[in-house]
Amino acid sequence: MAIEPKKHEMPTQKPMERARNFKEVALGYDEETAIAEAKRCLNCKNRPCVSGCPVNIRIPEFIEKIKEGEFEEAYRIISVTSSLPAVCGRVCPQETQCESKCTLGVKFESVGIGRLERFVADWHNAHLEEAPKTAESNGHKVAVVGSGPSGLTCAGDLAKKGYKVTVYEALHTAGGVLVYGIPEFRLPKSIVAKEVETLKKLGVDIETNVVIGKTLTIDELFEMGYEAVFIGSGAGLPNFMNIPGEGYKGVYSANEFLTRSNLMKAYREDSDTPIMKGGKVAVVGGGNVAMDAARTALRLGAEKVYIIYRRSMEELPARREEVEHAEEEGVEFRLLCNPVEILGYDNKDDVRDPKNGFVTAIKCIKMELGEPDEKGRRRPVPIKDSEFVLDVDVVIMAIGTSPNPLIKNTTDGLEVNQRGGIIVNEGGLTSREKVYAGGDAVTGAATVISAMGAGKIAAKTIDEYLNK
DSSP, rough: OOSSOOOOOOBBBOOOTTOOOOOOSBBBHHHHHHHHHTTTTTOSSHHHHTTTTTOOOOOOHHHHHTTTTOOOHHHHHHHHHHHHHHHHHHHHHHGGGGGGGGGGGGGGGOOHHHHHHHHHHHHHHHHHOOOOOOOOOOOEEEEEEOEEEEEEEEHHHHHHHTTEEEEEESSSSSSTHHHHSSOOOTTTTHHHHHHHHHHTTTOOOOOSSOOTTTTBBBBHHHHHTTSSEOOOOOOOOEEOOOOOTTTTTTTEEHHHHHHHHHSTTTTTTTTTOOOOSSSEEEEOSSSSSHHHHHHHHHHHHHHTTEEEEEEOOOGGGHHHHHHHHHHHHHHHHHHHHHEEEEEEETTTTTTTTTTOOOHHHEEEEEEEEEEEEESSSSEEETTTTTOOEOSEEEEOOOOOEEEEEHHHHTTTTBBBBBTTTTTOTSSBSSSTTTEEETTTTHHHHHOOHHHHHHHHHHHHHHHHHHHH
């Protein structure tokens, strides 16, 4: 049978319709399409796609079950190594990981592995309510700090081995970046809640509104009888450019803007969460977070949204699918330019804000690509006398985040690097005995799946340590 050269298209909402609502953009495969896409898989013996997956999902095996119409068995295979399949199927950059290794991709388009994973997880959630079986207790207790992807993965893997695991979350809802960072139209919060509920049924306890470093310290966790602690607290400290005008009203970090919209439900018509809607919006940055912020601003009523990025489209780090969706929805990309100042309304007599005024524009300078930097990317260089001004009402800084220093500052013996990331060995062990870490708290802002991989590695190391 001839192999179809292209992936089966993912059904989506029409661009101009979805740009004004928060419903999920991608609609998912139906059973017929999923089986047809699964049949494109060559079922390679050496399984190169698995080597590209940070959590080593047994990809050819679950796809083979889809071919046979055994969707629940496919879900069982995925769940052996992944605690968050419905999440991964939506937000993982498969095109640079598992799908980039696909043998079929040498000649044709790779198999739509992420789309198939999403289909399987959604099918399971829609058809089965049977609670997963809890493992027999092994008598050990482990604390997990943070309920983002690394923390939930570590907790899930340990719970499956019989550990009594408690996850401590600083916010009022579990999920970490999955609930405060990723918009509803890309990852519905009902999906995250379902995945968290599955972990609870495995025996994981989740305590919200507990700030480790304030409410409790790492030392106090050990005093409570925990034999190991995993820190998966993410990277929630936003970075700014330190240019003039960042203090004006209307300047947000992407972290704040997305948290107000996602976690605090500012996107709902009945919400009383303060957020600036409408007008013209400039989003500074080129990663997935910048795409999320820009597309959220559109849905909140912005009349115009710009992405300002200092390199070209070829260097843009966001997922290609997210960039295409943003372009389809009307986001304008202003490439090879960089902000140098945010301009504002400074009239001290203005009754709206007698202290600091509101944003009125952003001044940028044009850039050109010079010699490669230490990462091999051509370094952007300012072009003399090329400044220009864009009239905007809101500026959103999406230029990365750093680990919050709270845990470091309240835990003796915990070594960090210059960026504030916790230093760990290959197994996730920190400089302090029995304390492990992973995800963005170690690496700085990265992908969901890489954080999950770190949580999985740490769970394995903790298990080996407590059972040696």
